[in-house]
Amino acid sequence: xxxxxxxxxxxxxxxxxxxxxxxxxxxRDMTGSTxxxxxxxxxxxxxxxxxxxxxxxxxxxxxx
Numbered sequence: 001x002x003x004x005x006x007x008x009x010x011x012x013x014x015x016x017x018x019x020x021x022x023x024x025x026x027x028r029d030m031t032g033s034t035x036x037x038x039x040x041x042x043x044x045x046x047x048x049x050x051x052x053x054x055x056x057x058x059x060x061x062x063x064x
Contacts (some may be wrong), residue, residue, distance in 0.1 A: 001048075008041055009050055016060040023057050 001009070011030050015022055026039040042058060045051045049063025 005041070005044070009037075009045065010021040012045060012050060013060075020060060022051065 008031055012027065015026070015030065024038060024042060025062065027033075027042055028035055029043075031033065031038060033041075041052075042051060046053050046058070048059070049061040051058040052061045
């Protein structure tokens with residue numbers, strides 16, 4: 001995993017310390033990215049088990 005993805009993962013895990021859900025728009029805003037780039041990163045995190053997609057949001061995955 002690249003250093004950039006590690007930073008994004010850490011931001012997501014920090015988000016879940018105080019929240020149960022993560023919206024794509026929240027991830028986009030916290031990373032300063034656009035939807036075009038934020039969505040593939042979240043999909044990667046879903047596959048890696050960092051997050052799990054439920055309807056239109058994500059919850060903390062099992063890989064932590």
